[in-house]
Amino acid sequence: MDLPFLKKKAVSLLGLDISSTSVKLLELSKAGDSYRVESYGVEPLPPNAVVEKNINDIEGVGEAIKRLVDRTKAGSKLSAVAVSGSSVITKIIEMEAELSEDEMESQIQVEADQYIPYPLDEVAIDFEVQGEVEGNPDHVKVLLAACRSENVDMRQDVLEVAGLGLKVVDVEAYAVERAYELIEEQLDFGSDGETIAMVDIGATMTTLSVMDNGKTVYTREQLFGGKQLTEEIQRRYGLSVEEAGLAKKQGGLPDDYDSEVLEPFIDAVVQQVARSLQFFFSSSQYNDVDYIVLAGGTSAIPGLPEIVQEKVGTPAVVANPFTNMSLASRVSATSLASDAPALLIACGLALRSFD
Numbered sequence: 349m350d351l352p353f354l355k356k357k358a359v360s361l362l363g364l365d366i367s368s369t370s371v372k373l374l375e376l377s378k379a380g381d382s383y384r385v386e387s388y389g390v391e392p393l394p395p396n397a398v399v400e401k402n403i404n405d406i407e408g409v410g411e412a413i414k415r416l417v418d419r420t421k422a423g424s425k426l427s428a429v430a431v432s433g434s435s436v437i438t439k440i441i442e443m444e445a446e447l448s449e450d451e452m453e454s455q456i457q458v459e460a461d462q463y464i465p466y467p468l469d470e471v472a473i474d475f476e477v478q479g480e481v482e483g484n485p486d487h488v489k490v491l492l493a494a495c496r497s498e499n500v501d502m503r504q505d506v507l508e509v510a511g512l513g514l515k516v517v518d519v520e521a522y523a524v525e526r527a528y529e530l531i532e533e534q535l536d537f538g539s540d541g542e543t544i545a546m547v548d549i550g551a552t553m554t555t556l557s558v559m560d561n562g563k564t565v566y567t568r569e570q571l572f573g574g575k576q577l578t579e580e581i582q583r584r585y586g587l588s589v590e591e592a593g594l595a596k597k598q599g600g601l602p603d604d605y606d607s608e609v610l611e612p613f614i615d616a617v618v619q620q621v622a623r624s625l626q627f628f629f630s631s632s633q634y635n636d637v638d639y640i641v642l643a644g645g646t647s648a649i650p651g652l653p654e655i656v657q658e659k660v661g662t663p664a665v666v667a668n669p670f671t672n673m674s675l676a677s678r679v680s681a682t683s684l685a686s687d688a689p690a691l692l693i694a695c696g697l698a699l700r701s702f703d
Contacts, residue, residue, distance in 0.1 A: 360375070360377070360423065360424040360426070360701050361375075361424060361426050361427060361428045361515055361516065361697070361698060361700055361701045362374070362375050362417070362422055362424050362426065362427040362428070362512070362698065363375070363376075363427075363428055363523075363693075363694040363695060363696070363697030363698030363699070363700070364413065364427045364428065364429050364507075364512075364694065364697065365429075365430065365523075365691070365693040365694040365697065366393075366398060366403065366409060366413075366429060366503070366506070367398065367550055367551065367693075368393075368398045368399065368400065368401070368550065368551050368552045368553065368575075369392060369393055369398075369550075369551040369552070369575070370390050370391060370392050370393055370551075371390070371391050371393060371409065371412050371413050371416055372388075372389075372390050372687075372690060372691055372693070372694040373387070373388060373389050373390075373391075373413075373416050373417065373420055373422060373694065374387075374388045374691055374694040374695055374697070374698045375387045375388070375420075375422050375423060375424060375698060376673075376695075376698045376699065376701060376702075378701075378702050382672075382673070382674065383530075383672075383673045383674075384673060384674045384675065384676060385670060385673055385674075385675045385676060385679050385684065386422075386423060386676045386679075387420040387421060387422045387423070387676065387678065387679065388420065388679060388684060388687070388691065388694075389416050389419055389420040390416075390687055390690070391412045391413070391415055391416040391419070392412070393405075393408065393409060393412050394408040394412075395589070397409050397412075400552070400553065400571075401431075401432040401434070401435065401553070402502075403502040403503070403506060406502065406505045406506050406509060407509060409506045409509075410505070410506045410507070410508070410509020410510045411509065411510075413506065413507070413509075413510035413512065414509070414510040414511060417510060417511070417512065421678065425511070425512055425513055426512070426513045426514075426515045427507055427512045427513065427514055427515060427516075428515060428516035428517075428518060428697040428698070428700045428701075429503045429507070429514065429516070429517055429518070429697065430517070430518045430519060430520045430522075430523050430693055430696075430697060431495050431499045431500070431503070431517060431518075431519060431520070432519075432520050432569070433519055433520055433521040433555075433567045433569070434569055435495055435496060435499050436493055436494065436495045436519050437463070437464060437465075437493070437494045437495075438491060438492065438493050438494075438519075439463050439491075439492045440478065440489050440490070440491055440492070441463065441489075441490050441492055442481055442484075442487045442488070442489060442490070443455065443487065443488055443490050444486065444487060444488075445480065445485065445486055445487055445488045446486075452475065452477075452490065453475070456473065456475055456490075456492065457473070460473060460492075460494070463492060463494070464494045466494075466496060470496055470497055470498075471494045471495065471496055471497055472494070472495050472496075472497045472500050472517075473492070473493070473494045474492075474493050474494075475490050475491060475492045475493065476490070476491045477489070477490055478490065478491050493519065495517075500517050503517065515700075516697070516700050518696070518697055518700065520555070520693055521557055521564050521567050522564070522696070523692070523693045523695075523696030523697050524546060524548065524557055524564075524643075524692050524693060524696055525557075525559060525562070525563070525564050525696070526695075526696035526699050526700075527667075527669045527692045527693070527695040527696035527699065528544070528546065528559060528562065528641070528667075528669075528692075529562065530669035530670075530671075530672070530695070531641060531667050531668070531669055532544075532562065533672075534665070534668075534671060535638075535639055535641075535665070537638060537639075542560075542561065542638045542639070543558065543559070543560045543561075543634060543636070543637045543638050544558070544559050544637060544638060544639045544640070544641055545557075545558050545624075545625060545628070545637045545639070545640045545641070545662075546558070546559065546641045546643060546667070546692075547621050547624065547640060547641070547642055547643065547644075547647075548643040548644040548692065549572070549573055549574060549617065549620075549642070549643070549644040549645070549646035549647055550573050550574070550644045550645065550646075550690075551573045551574050551575045551578075551645065552571065552572075552573040552575050553569055553570070553571060553572070553573055554569070554570045554571075554572045554573060554620055554624070554644075555567060555568070555569050555570075556568045556570075556624040556625070556627075556628065558628055558632075558634070558637065560634075565632070565634075566628050566631075566632060568624060568627060568628070570620065570624060572616075572620050573644075573646065574596075574644070574645050574646035576613065576616070577596060577609070577610070577613045577646070578592045578593055578596055579592075580609050580613065581595060581596055581601065581605075581609060584608070584609060585601065585602065610649070614649065614652065614655055617646065617649075617652065617656075618655060618656055618659045618660065621640065621656055621660060622659070622660050625637065625640075625660070636662075637662055638662075638663070639662065639663050639664070639665065640653075640656060640657075640660065640662050640663070640664040640665075641664075641665055641666075641667050642656065642664060642665070642666050642667065642689065643666075643667040643689045643690070643692045644689060644690055645687075645689065645690040647666050647667070647689040648666070648686060648689055648690075652664075652666070653665055653666055666688075666689050667688065667689045667692055668685065668688040668689065669688065669691070669692060669695045670684055670685075670688055670691075670695075
């Protein structure tokens with residue numbers, strides 16, 4: 349099966365982000381240059397249904413998506429999903445400009461084993477022409493993307509259980525890049541371009557994506573996330589996972605929660621951000637970023653961007669790609685604002701409707 353990472357689709361798609369603890373759904377419409385949120389929702393997943401981006405429980409994840417589609421009354425039956433950057437190999441190759449798309453595809457299939465360290469019958473491959481090679485107009489740069497077929501097949505199986513069709517399989521980093529375009533206009537940059545660090549702190553994984561002038565130049569995943577805070581709340585106060593998750597969001601914990609549990613966790617988040625940036629600086633020609641954009645559920649902790657900014661010394665903001673969007677009457681503005689930092693991938697996927 350081809351991997352339609354980058355193909356143009358003129359159809360309304362549900363952006364579905366399948367993470368380790370929940371599925372997030374977003375459906376957008378567009379009039380002129382303005383976007384509107386038609387439906388959105390978040391549905392928890394059974395424990396260990398997805399572990400480190402790998403789907404273990406097809407039935408459980410599929411049923412969760414089905415509940416989510418029913419609850420949000422989503423209008424489309426076609427979806428866009430993503431695979432994690434760590435499961436995708438991307439490479440820029442050069443090819444003759446005069447080749448047709450079919451000829452390029454045939455040539456890539458023949459030569460793919462040079463670029464891909466897996467047996468070819470186990471991978472799905474896609475490509476996109478990126479433009480002329482500088483100084484050599486007879487050749488074009490082609491972005492080659494390859495992913496293990498099982499990663500795509502698993503998602504296809506899950507969507508079949510949910511009663512949805514699969515239209516696009518994207519890469520998480522590209523989805524974030526697309527959603528970032530909506531955040532970029534909210535940031536105040538100087539005239540010499542911009543480099544931003546997007547730090548997405550999920551339940552179990554923190555992903556740093558660095559973008560230079562809107563293009564991803566570096567990504568790195570670390571095992572660290574908001575689940576550690578939930579587990580500490582559980583342990584300290586004798587709560588179930590569900591109770592701890594609710595208390596974390598809604599409050600009502602004992603007086604020592606802030607000083608004994610939350611503040612040490614915030615310190616750990618700041619350390620994680622600083623360490624991720626140091627890895628980036630030490631492995632690239634960059635030694636600074638203009639902004640840190642915090643994303644993922646954990647970034648909703650009140651005051652987190654101010655603390656990151658103070659400790660790391662770089663302006664920090666929380667991601668909200670919906671600031672300039674209108675909302676359908678059934679979408680709660682309060683809920684959306686609260687979930688916005690965790691919806692970047694879903695947003696980037698939903699935007700594929702308008703390529």
